[in-house]
Amino acid sequence: MLQKLNFKPGFNKQATDSGAESQWVDGDFVRFRYGLPEKIGGWSQLTTNNNTLPGAARAQHAWTSISGEKYVAIGTSQGLFLYHDENFYDISPLDNDVIAGATFTVTSGSATVTVNKTSHGLLDGRYITFSSVTVPTSSGYAIADFTGNTFEVLNKTSNTFQITMPSNSAGASTGTGSAQINPYEVVGPTFQTAGFGWGTSTWNTSTWGTPRATSNVVLDPGLWSLDNFGQILIATIHNGKTFTWDAGASNPRTNRATVMSGAPTKTRLTQVSDKDRHLFHFGTETTIGDPTTQDPMFIRFSNQEDFNTYQPTSINTAGTFRLDKGNEIIGAVSGKDYTLVLTDTSAYIIQYVGPPFTFSVRQMGTNCGLIGQNALSYSNGLTFWMSGQGGFFMFDGTVKSIPCLVEDFVFTNKGDNLGYNNDSNNIIYAGLNHLYSEINWFYPKAGSNQNDRVVTYNYEENTWVTGSLDRSSWNDATLFPVPYATDFIETVIPSFPVIQGVTNTN
Numbered sequence: 449m450l451q452k453l454n455f456k457p458g459f460n461k462q463a464t465d466s467g468a469e470s471q472w473v474d475g476d477f478v479r480f481r482y483g484l485p486e487k488i489g490g491w492s493q494l495t496t497n498n499n500t501l502p503g504a505a506r507a508q509h510a511w512t513s514i515s516g517e518k519y520v521a522i523g524t525s526q527g528l529f530l531y532h533d534e535n536f537y538d539i540s541p542l543d544n545d546v547i548a549g550a551t552f553t554v555t556s557g558s559a560t561v562t563v564n565k566t567s568h569g570l571l572d573g574r575y576i577t578f579s580s581v582t583v584p585t586s587s588g589y590a591i592a593d594f595t596g597n598t599f600e601v602l603n604k605t606s607n608t609f610q611i612t613m614p615s616n617s618a619g620a621s622t623g624t625g626s627a628q629i630n631p632y633e634v635v636g637p638t639f640q641t642a643g644f645g646w647g648t649s650t651w652n653t654s655t656w657g658t659p660r661a662t663s664n665v666v667l668d669p670g671l672w673s674l675d676n677f678g679q680i681l682i683a684t685i686h687n688g689k690t691f692t693w694d695a696g697a698s699n700p701r702t703n704r705a706t707v708m709s710g711a712p713t714k715t716r717l718t719q720v721s722d723k724d725r726h727l728f729h730f731g732t733e734t735t736i737g738d739p740t741t742q743d744p745m746f747i748r749f750s751n752q753e754d755f756n757t758y759q760p761t762s763i764n765t766a767g768t769f770r771l772d773k774g775n776e777i778i779g780a781v782s783g784k785d786y787t788l789v790l791t792d793t794s795a796y797i798i799q800y801v802g803p804p805f806t807f808s809v810r811q812m813g814t815n816c817g818l819i820g821q822n823a824l825s826y827s828n829g830l831t832f833w834m835s836g837q838g839g840f841f842m843f844d845g846t847v848k849s850i851p852c853l854v855e856d857f858v859f860t861n862k863g864d865n866l867g868y869n870n871d872s873n874n875i876i877y878a879g880l881n882h883l884y885s886e887i888n889w890f891y892p893k894a895g896s897n898q899n900d901r902v903v904t905y906n907y908e909e910n911t912w913v914t915g916s917l918d919r920s921s922w923n924d925a926t927l928f929p930v931p932y933a934t935d936f937i938e939t940v941i942p943s944f945p946v947i948q949g950v951t952n953t954n
Contacts, residue, residue: 457483458911461857479884479904480911488917494932499536502526502575502942503954504638504898505934506875507822508923509674511681513695518927521681521693522934523672525638526575526954528683528691528705529944531932538598538945541633541691541705542577550578551624554587559613565629566607573953574601575632576611584625588618594627600949612949635685636670638954639897640872668874671821673717677727677755681705684718686821687742690729692755710756712748714739717821719780721787724800726765727755728787731777734768744776745791747798749807765806771796773811778818779833781826788831788843790818795847813847822921825878825887830907832887834876840905850905854912858891858903866893868901875899879922881931885909890919898936 457480460471477488503526510520520531527540547569553562570576578594599611671686681693683705690712691705716731727750735741736748736758751757751764760766771777774791781788787798795813800806817836818824824833831843832850838859840850852858861867868876869892877899879888885908890899900918905911919933941952 457485457909458853458906459913460853461914462853462855475913476915477917478913478915479886480906480909480913481884483909488915491933494531495534495536497943499944500937500940500942501529501536501934501944502947502950503635503670504875504936505921506670506877507672507674508921508932508934509676509681510923510927510932511676511679511695512927513679515696517695519681519695520923520927520932521674521683522921523635523674523683525635525670526942527632527635528672528693530693530701532701536944537701539693539701539703539705540575541689541707543631543633544707545631546579547629547631548580550627550629552584552587552621552627553624554584554589554617554621556618556620557616559616561611561613561617562608563611563627563629564608564624568604568607568609568629570601570604570609570629570631572601572604572609573951574634575599575947576601577630577632578627579630580626580628582626584621585623586619587621587625589613598945598947600947600951600953602949602951610949614948633685633689633691635672635688637667638669640669640874641667641897666871669872671874673719673821675718675720677720677725682708682718682720682727682755684715684729687714687716687731689713690715690718708755710736710758711750712736712758714742716744716777717780719782719787721749721798721800722782723785725753726750726800726806728780728798729758730780730789743770745771745774747771747777747789765803767806769807769809771809773814774817778836779821779824781824781831783826783831783843784829788812788824788826790816790824790833792817792836795841795843812843813841816841816847816849820874820876823873823876823878823889825880827880827882827885827887827907832878832905832907834878834889834891836873842907852905852912854903854914857914861894866895868892869894869896872897875920877919877921879919879931879933880924883925883931888917888919888922890917890922898938 456471460468503524505524507523522529530537550565581594602610673684675682679695684690690708693705712733715729719728729748731744733741748768751766773794789796819834819836872892876891887905902917920936921934923932
């Protein structure tokens with residue numbers, strides 16, 4: 449006689465295998481719908497030309513121009529890129545601190561050119577362009593060979609580095625030529641790492657003057673926060689500058705993002721307040737233009753409808769305030785009529801109230817801090833996040849802890865269980881898949897420096913599953929019929945953009 453066995457949906461990893469009677473305890477690439485397990489769908493490559501971007505993608509944002517063109521911005525640890533109409537475009541900003549006075553040494557019959565510049569300060573793996581070029585005589589190169597290409601810095605010394613040209617030189621140079629070096633803006637490390645070096649450990653007179661072998665300092669990975677102000681992309685480097693890219697400009701895809709005029713120059717992240725059209729800078733400068741005044745709990749917002757004006761006056765709505773619970777602002781997300789801000793310990797709501805105060809700020813919760821900048825997601829009136837203090841939380845008007853039957857598996861490292869890597873918490877990425885009412889948190893397990901696991905919460909059916917799907921960023925099916933996600937493969941040579949001499953250093 450056949451008998452139907454009823455198993456509770458979702459995984460239960462809080463109990464032992466024998467204690468979780470009539471429950472699922474493990475699986476991979478699975479979800480639960482209507483109480484039953486099913487395989488998740490497969491993935492296909494987005495483009496047919498096998499494009500791989502440099503660095504690890506840490507943010508995605510999709511929006512449309514006024515003319516209806518669809519764009520996805522992808523921020524990696526090496527640059528800023530666009531996906532549009534099945535093609536990628538490089539809109540990475542260039543550093544405003546150009547390096548003038550470089551010269552070239554050309555070897556006959558070789559594509560390797562030595563760039564000479566005393567104390568250039570560039571590191572191997574950094575990307576550069578050239579301008580104001582005078583070509584070395586007798587080299588056979590044209591100006592466009594230098595100005596029309598991007599190069600990777602190779603074999604650097606204090607006063608020189610090498611580049612690889614698109615072709616071999618026609619002969620040895622009888623003159624050195626000259627050029628201005630335009631480096632890509634530095635985003636940050638591909639990995640989140642400990643900050644070894646002088647002054648990063650406990651004071652000890654017996655070890656003064658020696659680099660530390662251990663460190664309490666963690667260097668954040670290269671991160672972006674991306675949003676749009678109408679058709680204008682707002683892109684902020686974590687603890688860096690804010691840039692804009694205008695989809696409505698003439699031939700926009702030939703333009704690079706440029707630094708935002710009038711804005712703070714060192715900010716943890718930015719967020720557009722959609723309803724009232726202010727731009728928030730979180731963890732930013734108390735004195736605009738002075739990065740030494742950055743305060744990780746300080747908030748500055750622009751004038752309404754004007755993201756270039758931040759100095760408060762009697763006739764604008766720009767302003768500032770400081771949060772007081774926590775050590776640093778970690779992340780923020782726009783809700784229906786509010787902005788939810790999460791520090792490392794607490795939750796705040798910012799709501800537009802109009803003149804004379806512009807915004808009200810209310811603390812909504814404690815002991816619920818966010819684990820990483822991108823570890824939160826908003827869906828249909830609800831915000832979900834993963835906490836660095838353990839557990840998962842949601843906000844639906846009040847802050848609530850979400851009961852989780854896989855919590856110990858994700859958060860603890862005991863015996864054979866490998867929970868998340870606490871030293872790589874800032875690469876954790878929350879991705880909404882509204883087609884299945886799921887929030888996916890992609891995280892690195894202990895011992896890994898890149899996301900290689902996922903924990904998924906179905907907020908309609910209140911079930912949890914875990915798996916090995918590895919994604920570094922995620923974009924929900926909003927403008928496009930399916931989600932877009934990125935994967936990081938450390939051994940691959942980037943194929944886009946075309947970078948002369950490119951390696952897998954990044």
